[in-house]
Amino acid sequence: MAKKEKIFIFDTTMRDGEQSPGASMSLEEKIQISRVFDELGIDIVEAGFPIASPGDFEAVSAISKVLKKSIPCGLARHSKKDIDRCYEALKHAPRFRIHTFISTSPLHMKHKLNKTPEQVYDSIKEHVTYARNLTDDVEWSCEDGTRTDIDYMCKTVELAINSGAKTINIPDTVGYTVPSEFTKIIETLLNKVPNIDKAILSTHCHNDLGLAVANSLAGVQAGARQIECTINGIGERAGNAALEEVVMAIRTRNDLMPYETGINTKLLSKASKLVSNVTGFPVQYNKAIVGKNAFAHESGIHQDGMLKNRNTYEIMTPESVGVKQTSLVMGKHSGRHAFKDKLISLGYADLTDDVIENAFGKFKILADKKKHIYDEDIIALVDDSLIIDNKSNSIILKSLKVFAGTGEPQKAEMKLEVNGQIKSANETGDGPVDAIFKCIKKLYPHEVNLQLYQVHAVTEGTDAQATVSVRIEENGKTTVGQAADTDTLVASANAYISALNKMIIKREKTAPAMEQILDEKEKVRGI
Numbered sequence: 001m002a003k004k005e006k007i008f009i010f011d012t013t014m015r016d017g018e019q020s021p022g023a024s025m026s027l028e029e030k031i032q033i034s035r036v037f038d039e040l041g042i043d044i045v046e047a048g049f050p051i052a053s054p055g056d057f058e059a060v061s062a063i064s065k066v067l068k069k070s071i072p073c074g075l076a077r078h079s080k081k082d083i084d085r086c087y088e089a090l091k092h093a094p095r096f097r098i099h100t101f102i103s104t105s106p107l108h109m110k111h112k113l114n115k116t117p118e119q120v121y122d123s124i125k126e127h128v129t130y131a132r133n134l135t136d137d138v139e140w141s142c143e144d145g146t147r148t149d150i151d152y153m154c155k156t157v158e159l160a161i162n163s164g165a166k167t168i169n170i171p172d173t174v175g176y177t178v179p180s181e182f183t184k185i186i187e188t189l190l191n192k193v194p195n196i197d198k199a200i201l202s203t204h205c206h207n208d209l210g211l212a213v214a215n216s217l218a219g220v221q222a223g224a225r226q227i228e229c230t231i232n233g234i235g236e237r238a239g240n241a242a243l244e245e246v247v248m249a250i251r252t253r254n255d256l257m258p259y260e261t262g263i264n265t266k267l268l269s270k271a272s273k274l275v276s277n278v279t280g281f282p283v284q285y286n287k288a289i290v291g292k293n294a295f296a297h298e299s300g301i302h303q304d305g306m307l308k309n310r311n312t313y314e315i316m317t318p319e320s321v322g323v324k325q326t327s328l329v330m331g332k333h334s335g336r337h338a339f340k341d342k343l344i345s346l347g348y349a350d351l352t353d354d355v356i357e358n359a360f361g362k363f364k365i366l367a368d369k370k371k372h373i374y375d376e377d378i379i380a381l382v383d384d385s386l387i388i389d390n391k392s393n394s395i396i397l398k399s400l401k402v403f404a405g406t407g408e409p410q411k412a413e414m415k416l417e418v419n420g421q422i423k424s425a426n427e428t429g430d431g432p433v434d435a436i437f438k439c440i441k442k443l444y445p446h447e448v449n450l451q452l453y454q455v456h457a458v459t460e461g462t463d464a465q466a467t468v469s470v471r472i473e474e475n476g477k478t479t480v481g482q483a484a485d486t487d488t489l490v491a492s493a494n495a496y497i498s499a500l501n502k503m504i505i506k507r508e509k510t511a512p513a514m515e516q517i518l519d520e521k522e523k524v525r526g527i
């Protein structure tokens, strides 16, 4: 059988995805995500925009050292300073990609760049050549490509390839195109650009009209061989093409799209949960591939069909994307060894002894409180241990008592360890969560905006653990904290404290020349 053509999967969750309002990820979280992406088989990981801030630079640099198989990539505008910064962040990796871009649509050239088409054209030669002198893996993007004059686009693409770009990315920056139009754009480039055989064409579709996945697949069917996408489809505004959807569409409709990706689809569900946890962006229940209901069959007719033959209503199996049947896993008599084996089977192969020990302690406490412990419970425990038991935490919850109910003002009594000192407070509030958050504020005075407070049950039943997510904002910077506990109020306190601890770290890291850096970041985001 002839070998199928490969479609390269370029993930931009940590760059375009992080540009979603409120979706910020800490360095540790980005490293955790990168490890999963490496295992998942992503070909190229766009790790960030190194010029945007010292934090972005540090993240791209750290990720480029963590990735073993995926190629790390950084984004740079057409500016030598941007490209140098990108190179500095990536240079430790044995192979890396520099992705440089400029707008080519009349609207963007005139109003955003204040440049003529000739100036933009000249800039391509200068900057792609400059990047190519630093690496032989250069990608060039014509921002707002789908609103660019097609003849002008052909000329710029030809020049970018002649200047050394090996990948040419056609962004639908504002999510404006439709599949038939995008097909035509890719076909025209393939037919009219004389040196197009020296580069791979790539799609980068935004989802403003809900067409990002359809447009990406149309691009591939027309001849593109790289798809830029993000886990859960996160990204600017309505997001980017969802990685899990494009990959599973190619796999499921291989009769129409006879290509292969290198993605281990059984890890899609794990990657989706991780990105959702880290960003605090819930995955909608009916989301294709990774939504809670994506494989649930509710109606009697469907259930009857499924029992007779799964193919009646199932076009792909839940197992193929890593959704396991909820399984009863362990009880209070399970030992350390069985717990460790369970963690490995759930994909937690390289946890430190400290994290395992901490999670095991929590598991024992949970087993005393909760009759049935499921895989989801163990996952919540470990994720919680990874986040809460961070050695660099300044604030730790020592104890909490809450008085709630009808008739009386709700009250919280709390003990916190703040920078090694034990402090206590009690506060009343407009509900128990308000009282808890007021206690934290009293013991660790701070001014932040609470942007999100969200509770999810990890499993079914009234004794289920609750996962609480909290997003806070301070001077334009956001952090997300998460915690799980059978007591929703304890989880709420820990989630808020976790977000605060991350904010403290973020403050320390962005302290130098903050104004200038934030200005630069604003500029970068505004392009």
Ligand code: KIV
Pocket (backbone or CB within 6 Å): 016, 101, 141, 143, 144, 169, 171, 172, 173, 174, 204, 206
């Ligand atoms: O949407 C876009 O145009 C981008 C480019 C920087 C590739 O994200």
Ligand code: ZN
Pocket (backbone or CB within 6 Å): 016, 171, 173, 204, 206, 236
């Ligand atoms: Zn984009």
